[in-house]
Amino acid sequence: MYQGLAESRQLLIDWLQSLESTTGVPLSRTILSGFSQGGAMTLDVGLNLPLAGLIVMSGYLHPDVETTTKSSFPPTLIMHGRNDEVVPLQAALKARETVESLGVATEYHEFDMGHEISPQMLEVLRNFVVNAIG
Numbered sequence: 001m002y003q004g005l006a007e008s009r010q011l012l013i014d015w016l017q018s019l020e021s022t023t024g025v026p027l028s029r030t031i032l033s034g035f036s037q038g039g040a041m042t043l044d045v046g047l048n049l050p051l052a053g054l055i056v057m058s059g060y061l062h063p064d065v066e067t068t069t070k071s072s073f074p075p076t077l078i079m080h081g082r083n084d085e086v087v088p089l090q091a092a093l094k095a096r097e098t099v100e101s102l103g104v105a106t107e108y109h110e111f112d113m114g115h116e117i118s119p120q121m122l123e124v125l126r127n128f129v130v131n132a133i134g
Contacts, residue, residue, distance in 0.1 A: 012041060012045050016045070028050055028052055031051065036087060042056050047076075050074075052075075052133045053076065053077065054074050055125055056076065057121060058081060059080075059091075073104040074104075075105040077107045078099075078108045079108075080111070081115060083112065
């Protein structure tokens with residue numbers, strides 16, 4: 001089911017770590033965001049990098065996600081539709097419970113919608129970004 005995950009994980013980590021040299025923006029001022037499977041990858045790699053924040057929209061947590069023993073994690077925003085027909089709401093609740101148990105500062109929102117990104121979500125996302133990196 002998760003064939004290629006380890007390789008994808010490493011490619012994403014390597015790319016994110018190369019960003020500062022190409023953009024001049026350090027990871028500490030970078031927010032990683034993803035929708036659906038991208039949200040799963042955001043949690044998968046983002047919890048182990050010194051990012052400014054993580055945004056997960058209609059995402060989930062891979063069953064074998066590995067987190068290093070860290071004293072701090074990026075603040076994390078999780079948003080999900082209550083009527084999501086692709087990634088069940090339960091997946092978002094489980095992701096929230098897991099990251100909170102690690103000590104991640106987590107902001108969680110549910111919306112009356114399906115597997116989509118709504119204008120309401122974008123407003124919450126905007127506020128999260130402004131608070132995370134000013």
